[in-house]
Amino acid sequence: MTGKVFGGRYEIKDRIGIGGMAEVYRAQDSTLGRVVAVKVMLPQFAADPSFTQRFRQEAAAAANLQSPYIVNVYDWGQDDETYYIVMEFVRGSDLKTAIQQRGAINQRKAAEIGSQVCQALTVAHNQDIIHRDIKPQNIMVQPDGNVKVMDFGIARAKNSVNDKTSAVLGTAHYISPEQAQGKDLTAASDIYSLGIVLYEATTGKLPFDGPDAVSVAMQQVKDEPAAPSSINPNIDPDLEDIIMVALSKDPARRFATANDMRIALMDYLAGRPVTLPAGAMSSSFTEAQTRMMGAVPGAVPGMTSTQVMPTVAGGTAAMSPSSTGNFQATNFHDANTKKSKKPVIIALCAILAIALVAGIAFAVTGGFKPAAPADEPIEVPSVVGNTEQEATFTLEQAGFQVQITTKEDESVDEGTVLQQDPAGGTKQQKGATITLTIAVGPDTVDAPNFKNMTMDDARQAAEDAGLKVVEAESKYSEDVAEGKIISQSPAAGDPVKPGTTIEVVTSRGSELTTVPNVIGMTEEQAIDKLQSEGFGADVKAREYSDKQGEGRVMKQDPLNDKVKPGATVQITISKGPEPEPEPEPEPAQPSNPGTTDPGTTNPGGTTDPGTGGGSGSGGTTDPGNQGGDTGTTTPSAN
Known part of the structure; x- marks a missing residue:
């Protein structure tokens, strides 16, 4: 896959991860010159219309979710029957890796992570998008400590027609009971999954585990998780309450919204009393009640004051502590039991003693002084010059709400508080809103x-x-x-x-260099010379030459010119001098006109019948020498 280009601009560099449906690669966007992450659907799913529809859906869903805590989606497309999504490349590591390496993480850090995930979920839920697969593997922790929620691969609109067909998709260790049962899902399902993430982050262990996904899913439906404090005794009771509320089996008993859970986590971080849903059972409070009250005399044996009484025939059902959010101890007496007067006498004596002490105090102090009203104004901390994060934490810890506005100002660091209203040092009612003006640089x-x-x-x-x-x-x-x-x-x-x-x-490309002159060199020498200086060599032809011996370079192109390094030089090799042409054969000579001697023929003369030899030019052949000896003639007698 390395080197492959998607969409004509995203060049794959290396693989950085693999999930259930897709592989994720680091890539370079050649158009905008930035590093991106490209998620490519695995081949076995690319031919399945239901999976490709879900893959496209992720791109559409995530592209519409704008939050600093959600991974941005830039682009998506299809390439050679493979679907891909182009996303923001997030540096850092996933939360699961951190837990595996270090075990339980700092509980305040876990709460901060949970708060940011809640903000991301709030954005999604406000658009009727349910993530369905919240787990630490999908929570990226960046170097600055902030998180990015990623992988909306099975996110689906709340009212989607195919909602039930994919309800059970997710990871068994983190799915909600209703998701495990294939029921319609609401935002409460994501809240449950986040509860498991926080449970694992603060204890280093999962609340439910088993040999296979089915057994784990069954535990999600039927079993109650062990209290986080039974694994990590140092966990803060308030944070434990938040986690256990999120892990309620009944969706209606969880936080109503992700924002409500965020507020509870921020209360914990600010040291304020944690705001839990009406009807949620506070584990720390319940345990305290049990320790103080113990069993009520006259109660049903084995039943404590925190337990719910069954319906009595002809009467009313005992009110469940969870039905109103009030955890009052209730004394249950047998109607036929005779009441002792002794406790009444003791109580009266106690009242008289208290009244006596109060009277003495009244006399000494000169009367009662009015108590400070519960809503007395408190001083607003001064946070001008702090960072936005520091200022927000300080004000929320003091019990105030914070509203942010921005102002362009390059004279201070971006994110610095320029102004606050009301000003620091003034007194305001607890819960009042303090408006902070934060410095921002120009839009860039x-x-x-x-x-x-x-x-x-x-x-x-x-x-x-x-x-x-x-x-x-x-x-x-x-x-x-x-x-x-x-x-x-x-x-x-x-x-x-x-x-x-x-x-x-x-x-302008490489700087031009002069081609060396290789004329007169042997073919081998010329090629070595050119290649050693970074040029290519190509034997263009072989021709005859009177100037260069056979096998030597007689011509080259280019010659003494400047060219780019690496250019090819064409050379012509000599075949040596051209050989002399072979002489053409002489044509046959024609016969001389005259008389013919039956003996020897002599062109240009006559034949003597008596001698049997022909006469030469101006003489005759010696009759005694048939044909005559070469070069010897006898003068004619005539």
Whole structure:
């Protein structure tokens, strides 16, 4: 997969993870010059319409969820029958890895993580989107400590027609009882899953475990989890209460919304009394009641004051402590039991003693002084100059609500509190809202990375980001191809104001070098010479030459020119001098006109019948020498 390009712009670099439906890769977006994460559906699911529909649904669902605690989705598409989603690349590690490496994490950190996940879920639930797979593997903890909730792979609109068909999708260790049973799901299902995440984060262990997913799912439906404090005795009772409320089997007994759970977690972090749903059973309070009250005399044997009485025939049912949220001890007496007068006498004596002490105090002090009203104003802390996070924590810890506004101001660090209203030092009712004005820099965008882009591509990328780009200069480069961008100013990733012009340096390619002269060298020497200086060599032809011996270079192209390093030089090899042509054969000579001697024929003369030899030019052949000896003639007697 490495090197594959999706959508013409996302080049795969390496794989960073694999899930149940897809693999996730780190990739480079060549258009905007940024690192992204690309989720590619596994081949076995790509041909299944139900899975591809769910995969597309993730992109659509997550793209509409805008929150600093949700991974951004940038793009999605189909490539060679494979579907992919392009997402924000988040640096850090998932919460599951942290738990596996360190066991239980700091409980305040766990609460902060839970609060941020609640904010992410609130955004999703407000758009009727249920995540369905909240688990520590899907919670990325960034280097700054903030989290990103990811993987809306099985997220589904609350009223989707196919809701039931995928209700049980999820991870068995983290699914809600109703999800395990395939029931219609609400936001309460995500709250239950987050409760398990916090349980695991604060104890280092899961509330339910087993040999297989089915057995774990059955425990989710039927079994009650052990109290977190039975595993981690140091856990704060308030945080334990929050976790146990989230883990209620009945969705109606959990927090009504993710925001309600966030408020409870913020109460815990600020040291305020934790706000629990009406009817939620506080574990710490219940245990305290049990220790103080014990068994009530006259009660049914074995039954404590915190237990619920059954319905009595002809009467009314005893009220469940969970039905009103009030945890009052109730004395249950047998109607036929004779009441002793002794406790009454003791009580009267106690009352008289108290009255006597009160009378003495009244006399000494000169009368009662009015008690301070419960709603007496309290001083507002001064938080100007603090960071937004520090100021919010301080004010909430003091019991105030916080509202944020922003103001552009480059004279201080971004995120600093510029003003507060009401001012620090004034007195306000507890619960009043304090408005903080936070310094922000001018609206900025990150400068795209233009390196290796052509100018046309860079102009388009700059336009998409609301910026401009100009070519400042061009220079030779051994690394960057001709016509592409070498560097830029401001640098890639720097925050710049919209409309900023970014200057770029383009490449003229490699600097030209002179081709060596290899004429006269042997073929082998010429090729070695050219290649050693970074050129290619190509034998173009072999021709005859009177100047160069056979096997030597007689011509080259180019010669004494400057070319780019690596250019190919064509050479022509000599075949040596051209050989002399073979002489053509002479044509046959025609006969001389005259008389013919039956003996020897002599062109140009006559034949002597008596001698049997022909006469030469101006003489005759010696009759005694038939045909005559070469070079010897006898003068004619005539």
